[in-house]
Amino acid sequence: MSVWTILVLVIGGSLLGGWLFRKAGQQATGNKPFFRDMPFGVAFGYVFGAAILFWVVYTYILARTLPQPDANKYFFFRIAIEGFILFSIVAWLFRQAGRSVGTPLTRKLFRQMPLTASFGLLVILAYAFVSIFAGVLAPYGQEQIIPGVAANIPPGGDPAMGGNPDFPLGTDQIGRDILSRLIYGAQNTVGIAFATTCLAFFIGGSLGLLAATLQGWLDQVLSRAVDVLMAIPSLIFALLLMTIASAWAGSERWLLTIYMVLIIAVIDSTRVFRLARAVGLNIVVMDYIEAAKLRGEGLNYLIFKEILPNATAPLLAEFGLRFCFVFLTIASLSFLGVGIQPPLADWGTMVRDLAQFINFAAFAPQVAAAPLLAAGAIALLTVGVNFVVDWMLHRSSGLKE
């Protein structure tokens, strides 16, 4: 069967099925409002969703029961499904724990929390824990080439597949332990990203609120400068500046990391500036700001005591998102070779170093997983932070009445 036939069959079947489903529901429940007022699109959605769910379950069973090497085709699919279920359970347990332990305030917080947010929170906490205690947790050093151990051991730790139980995630191209490098990578990548985001917020936030409060020519100058910076594609701009910076840094490779923090912070502060200015402009028109001005309050008091407390919710939400972008930018720069410099472990560099193994995906998925581990670590944190930010945005908009 061609893809088109399948597509037509599934959608056509769902259309027919949706109609039958609604009809049957109306018959069975004696015309309850749920089925009576159900639009056809919704009925179609139910049946179509059920069809997709059926396909997922069917494929998963195939992945578990097929003999090798056919099962390899479904390896990543299986991992995704199992990971999804595992994470859901862990997030649920975490939320249950949060509901029964802690102060009344945190308990209330956990009671209202959606599962996605508790998952995101757990991920962030786990990453924070790992990066703080990297030195204790990692079995080897990040730059340690372990003597007598082969390079390129595939992850899994199964000797039959060429793995080594001492190195559950395998070793990289020069024989360093990938698990240790992942753990140290959390420290380097996440730590540097966090510092960069803080700096970007300090620059963009303070200038943005200042522009909103004073307006006039200062606002014009700052806003136009920001427009110019934003007009240049940010990754290419960062790449360009990093190339120049590497000439300045010369042989002092650690200086390059500091340049990178500054460059990304300045580029990202333009986005923060825009948000802070927009939020600030909405606040400065309030009567309480006018009242404070008429009282004779100074600029400092206006910005930090009157405006900032009302801008924290959107700024905090932006902080989460911005952190993800900064983090991805650093990883991208490292992948391109101008970011965090070796021998420091960094997830972007790790993906690049092991990238050629992705070609093994079709017949030896375990080997292909090696570069994906670091990529997965990046993705997981990004998703987690976004879940938490979504939740915070939802809460802050709810609080605003």
Added chain:
Amino acid sequence: MSRLLTMKDVHIEGRSDEVWSPIIKGVDLHLDKGEVLGLIGESGAGKSTLGLASMGFCRDGVRISSGSVEFDGIDLLAASAEVKRGLLGKRIAYVAQSAAASFNPAHKLIDQHTEGPVQHGVMSRAESEADGIELYRKLRLPNPDEIGFRYPHQVSGGQLQRAMTAMAMSCRPDLIIFDEPTTALDVTTQIEVLASIRDIVEEYDTAAIYITHDLAVVAQMADRIKVLLKGDEVEEADTREMLAHPKEDYTKSLWAVREFKRPQKPAVHTGATPVVSVQNVTAAYGKVDVLHDVSFDIHEGRTVAVVGESGSGKSTTARCITGLLPPRKGVIEFDGVALPLDYRKRNKMQLRQAQMIYQMADTALNPRKTIGELIGRPVQFYMGLTGKEKRKRVEELLEEIELPASQYIDRLPSELSGGQKQRIGIARALAAEPRFIICDEVTSALDQLVAEGILRLLARLQDELKLSYMFITHDLATVKSIADEVVVMKDGEVVEQGPKVDMFKPPHHPYTDLLLSSVPEMDPDWLTNLLTERGVDNIGDAAVDKMG
């Protein structure tokens, strides 16, 4: 007469913090064909919720938990979405409070007008368009042939409200719900809308539920009045009966609100230096003058009410006095000394002497600060008090505005009611120990009973502290109760000014006369009499325009 709408023992609940709490606690309501029922009550009484429930509709987070709503033999609570679709807009229509927010700004009025009839298959697009123009004419909109082809922003507020009434009428419904249709309008505009709504409802024998908090308005519109208080019915009676003999205490208290009057104060010494003197002030936004040669004095312990419609320059005058908008020409004197025109050039002492209370307490109080911080800041800033002394002073101020200090000092503004927030605004102004306070429409966002409390508080404070007030308002009832002197403004000019007693006695300047006669009275025949007096084509906007 046959019964059109019957609501029996309706309970409505609203969801907050994951708990369902009652909004309407078992209200019965019935309406005959062609009858107009007035629903009145304070904000939070559940008027709008009940009005929407009569269409079988609930806002998000609200549900009808029990009771029945029957419209012309159809049970609206059990009706399917399909049946309701056929009713809403066609046989039941809704006119919202803010027409400006309810029209889609991206479509022309007539396009939105014809949507209902065409969707319901009542008329073709061309028929509906012709009918819309006919309705515009009946509602006395200017240029009825063209006005429909404008976008909502090209039409004034009062005209939009009438266009919305026309839209509700487009399918000739049996029932229209009017949800405070004139609350956001000026008095002169309000009359026009009231008159046209009343006429058209009568002409097509439409039944209506008229929701408002203004008794005088409902007295003109309704055949029968139902009073609500916190989701419960207080009483219901025919309009004349209710106005003449209210039974319940709550209803009587509503009726009595307008009776607050201050004793007449002795005349000011000639030659006494006024606290604030505005002399020949002309001010502009950009290049356009919005104030022309405005002059008036405010003496110690006196209240000067500045009256006028929106756009007349009342608030601009206040902005000139506070120095937010430095006037182009003219002088502002305080105690006989000219003030710097820009507030940034005034010293702390000068800033302290003149304080301001705002219309919207919601935006005038920083939502992230506690009451103690809000009132404490001017205490610390101007008086230099800190720690225990500051707290003691804040507690004194809270006592002054009749709020128990221990209970309120640590709350956030969002935890207070509208009237309490306005009191905090007053306390913050008092904290500076000023001699002069500008009150910018301080009561217009409040319910009548609450507003009266605020007025009494302001009057008491004035007597105790010898304060001078500049009282900006468009509500002449408020002027009657609190002012010593009145300044009437129109298009940025002072039309007439003088002591209150003189202003409310004829002869008036024609504009003052128009304003005064436009204030609705509790007499159910007031509107009819007024319209006969003025002649149909000479009301509201038309009258203002004629005056030039």
